[in-house]
Amino acid sequence: MGSPKAYADPAGSSADESGQYAVTPPRLIRQVELEYPPEALDSQLHGDVSVVVKVDIHGRVERAQFEEGDPVFEQAALDAASRLVFEPAYLAGEAVSVNTRVFFHFAPPVHFEDSPGMEIIVHTELPEQSDTRARTTLDAEDLERSASDNLAETVTQVAGVRLAGGSTDAGKPIIRGHQERRLLVLNDGIRHESQKWGPDHAPEIDPFSAGSISVIRGAAGTRYGTDAIGGVILVEPPPLRMTPGYGGRILTSFSSNGLEPYTAFRVDTGSENGFSTRVEGNLAVGASKSAPDYVLGNTSSRTWNMGGVIAQEMGSGRVTASWHHYQFEAGIFYGVTSPSPDEFLAQLERERPVGADLWEVSYDIDRPYQSVTHDVGLVRGEWGGDWGSFEVVYAFQINLREEFERVRDNITGSQFDFTLRTHSLDSFYQHPTIAIDLGDLEGGVGFQISFQENVYRGLSLIPSYRGLSGGLFAYERLVLERIDVELGARLDGLSRTAFLQENDYEAHVRRGVLDEKTCDSLEYSYRCPSDYTAGSVSLGTLVHVVPEHWDIKLDLSTAARFPDVDELYIIGHAPSLPVYSNGYPDLGVETVWNGSVTSGLRSQNIEAEVSAYAQVIDDYIYFAPELTQDGQPKVEVTIRGSYPGWGFKPIDARFFGMDGSLSLGLDSPVGLRAIGGLVRAEERDSGEHLIGTPGDYLILSFVGRAPDVGPFHEIEADLSIELVAEQTRVDPDLDFAAPPPGYSLLGASINTVIGRRRPVRLGIDAHNILNTSYRDYSSLLRYYADQPGRDIQVRAGMDF
């Protein structure tokens, strides 16, 4: 790569990072060779030039106008600019013609004779490229291909992200070995608040409401707040329509395993006076899924979502208000009972669950089941000008969760009932770019305040609580020609008061873990306050080794997590597992020190990213068997039997690993895609591997693209194989059961578009084609039954 490089930078392309602009900017897809003007050779001049181009709805440059720079480069820049090809700008799903500013940097060739024509290198500021951490964005096309999947299933398209399956048709994401407690989900910029502590409590977010979903792997606490230890999932809505008229999208699919129809729609309107609206919704009704050899009884589910948005342009800004309702009802697999330890071990030996012969594919939802709603309403104001930009958002979330156990007929209603209400106020000011001697300085300062109440009604499990939290953060980014350096700092605090029922309070005091002096007695409960504070810092570096083609990112970050209320105070038999759980009220703040190196390679036919990371976590809260004072396993005697006692305890841990992706032949008739990852998680003192760390995996896809056939175009087929290794490192004695063997699954898909004026996107996806029986180490189901077998999904979607 000895030849000098020049690059262009379509202005405004960083706009899509926050999703707050109406138009998705055009994205450069074809590079052209840039001629260094011979007349400038003598002077060996370097030069920055900006050109304004008008990109039409087909992505071609309709007009190019020289704006700024040394006139010696004018003609060469205009020639290059007029040959650029973009993916057009989109407004509410429709291609629109826009003006875009393109920057060129001219550098003289070292050996001009050797390289008469230079490759132009384009620097498009996609969020994943400007982030100093490993970051991947799933766009509308990726999201459509996972139609009817839940959020966790959707994000497994990203390297390093695995699915923690549950005993219902729901799942939780795992990023770099960390589950939901240690992940932060931001939905439209708002911290998603839910009962995320339960093994069967999936994030209540509808992926269809997203225009894009970005996954940041690794600690990102400074920018996004507490809990961002394993990573952050950013769910961004598609841009609103800001021009008069209407548009929208419909999507429908049917999945064979679970006989699940799914349908979704979105309608956007815009008007002359800057008023926009959106109405969207979807519905999925699934019957029980089937493993290869039996039906997974009572895994039926019903999901529906509805949302609306209104927005009004106001001067140099906009005010948006929205409300989204999420509703999920799902049976809990009949096979997951609350067995005694002996019975649990004995049923693991069985080839099929004891009730398997009775189970039928049915849309009925029987006890046990869960019923969950999540509502989020927000009002956002955002303004911009030469003074910078300012955003303020108030949001209200209410998450209702009811769990219905198998009970005698005289009992109606739920047995566990949680109501979580959260009010939050987020604000962020970004100063205008400041040109200093070294380069450009970008940055801003922001705060978050949130008030939360969780009311729990039910048997001993967790206490109700009330909490007030706040965070203050600032970051600055120095942008040099080839290097960006970002520094961030943040301070967080939480003041939480838990209200323990008398029995639970007394049990904790009796166990000797709760100091009576820390709690006051109220009429019906004991009030136990706890306060936490944490600071975090980050230093990120992004080196454009070869601008737009090859970059290296180095990130050093810290992040913190305050203990969840269940880790402090849970008491009782854990549903689904043969243990009795005990909280530990003295737990402190979990702190992670994270370092990562990520390298990305992009050219016309190759995209690759590999990231290596190491994390040291102090006071990592770990759920493990409790021992008595003389070192024997603790046994808790209940009327349902005797269970081993498990508790939350702080340990010092380390996590390290690698993940990455590779795409070859992006536009060729044949291509290859690969994603994979591995994680190691250990207790630092003993070197013992931590339970629950996913096995190593690799997914390989062979892609074939066919020429247009009649009305069919963009024909693409792929065949993929998912290879998952056995988790051989964990000590089986510390887990409830030995890890299942590794497995490989075959999948295939065909996607095409029919018609051109009103194109309809069609797809068929087949998962687990060979109907392989397997169990997945990360799934709760592995203790009770095989994972679902073959599933074939057909799908059709169109924009209007």
Add this chain to the structure above:
Amino acid sequence: MKRIFPIASTLLLIMTGCSDVEGDDHDHDHHDHEHEVITTVVINFSSQGDDSESLEFVWADPENDGSPVVDDIVLEDGVAYDVYVEFMNELEDPAEDITPEIADEAEEHQIFFTGSAVEGPATGSNEDAVVSHAYLDADAEGLPIGLENEIVSLTAGSGELILTLRHMPEESGSPVKVEGAAEDVADGGFSAIGGANDVSVTFSITVE
């Protein structure tokens, strides 16, 4: 903005106004969050020869917090007893008798007697047994329930008696409680039958 603040604060009140985060009297609230709590098992033995004398043994965790008080069962050798089992919820005041609900749903319930001291349908033959067990009752399908039983003391000695109340509600509309459940437990343990334990308590039993 003047208009927004009153609206926002009213909304805030509506959204948080009905909060009962500080707890209510959970033992006495009856609004839809009922629980199937059993805190106490009572086994009543009365001699078939002389039913005026009855013996009562209790396994009780009245606070439902894992600190049970358990009676040791002591029986006379060579006596046939009628044995009645009762289940109570002592979190309620007065204590609630759960036994009639189990009898009402007998098709979904069965009580099993196992342990080192027992010989009966749920254990198979047992050389160490000091008592034998037999069911005296049956549900509408003719399957044993185990609320009424016969226990005969066989020989002097001691061991464990484990009483298990298994709740076996229908799955996919089919009965889970089937004929031969006790024999299946004898052959393959509780993992060989469907349903889940509502109660599994262990008594020590001595025949003198």
